[in-house]
Amino acid sequence: MSSTVPLVFSLEFGFQFYTISETMEFTIIKESDTSRARKGLLKLGQTVLETPVFMPVGTKGTVKTLDSGELKEIGLDLILANTYHLYLRPGLDVIKNAGGLHSFMNWDRALLTDSGGYQVFSLPDLKKVTDEGVLFKSHIDGQEIFFTPESVMEAQIIFGSDIVMCLDECVEHTAPLKKTREAVIRTTLWSRRCKEYFNCHKKPHQNLFGIVQGGFDKGLRKESLEQICELGFDGYAVGGLSVGETYEKTFDILDSVTPGLPREKPRYFMGLGSLDELEQAVRMGVDMFDSVWPTRNARNGQVFTSEGKKQVRNARFKYSLEPVDKECSCFVCRNHTLSYLHHLFNVEELLGYKLATYHNLYFLQNRIKQIRDSI
Ligand SMILES: [Zn+2]
Incomplete structure (x- = not known):
């Protein structure tokens, strides 16, 4: 598809069409009768x-093993890249010199970058968090770096990301209530500064999403939700989930947050770990997801199929002349056998990682299409 749904057409068919910014429009085509x-x-x-x-996830400016032509072939329109990693390597000067991340990567579809907050707060060498920003040591050379709301906005503006994420403070799932409360207050403070900087410096095509924090306390989640929505963003993310807690806890919190998010703006659940989780989040009214799970599993030899997961390294596939998935029509399943993939993984040939990644992303795209069709 290359153009938006015209307003008249939308009204005629009962679509709800929202202009969010100069360059972002969101149309709700259908809402489920049985879930959100x-x-x-x-x-x-x-x-x-x-x-x-x-x-x-294209952590370092690449969805590992695939080029932009292959990503398009699979039908992907939006990829995520990590500010923390790109900030360290190749660095802002290199991406600026290339005219932004789209041209650097040769990617002409949409790009979302995270703020780097999640990575920084996961570092063992986190030095100091203050209202001003967060001081940490690079995992590459130990260099001390200070991220502020303004500096992560500046980085994402240089990248030219279509969707820019606010800097938020993430806490571990075992964090005491006091620490979680402080993180909520700081996330709101930082989000306000992100918005101010973004509005003054953004490129015309860029949009800014706010992130709701609040750990696993519904009261704090509600506070964060109200404060972030009050500031007003082009879309909203639910952060601080999938950080080691149980499935029940994740979705209990998500379920308490999504009904409070503005209906007319896209909702993004940051980080998930399985197809079940994706389906559950869709039922709770989430529109966007990211995860390293399909690509990381692929590189470990685990492929998704209509019969469940398969480990291509498994000896039972040594002589199998069947495709990875008989019901899949991707390039890999049309042209290669499990026996060949089994061999490639056994001898650690690079093509194996690529074929498995290609298939997993294609399979997932198909599953999401089925989920959309079922709404
Ligand atoms: Zn396939």
């Missing part, structure tokens, strides 16, 4: 993508 699931179209500049949408 919704199906929509998100227009980001020239890219129109269907929601719910899955974003593969």
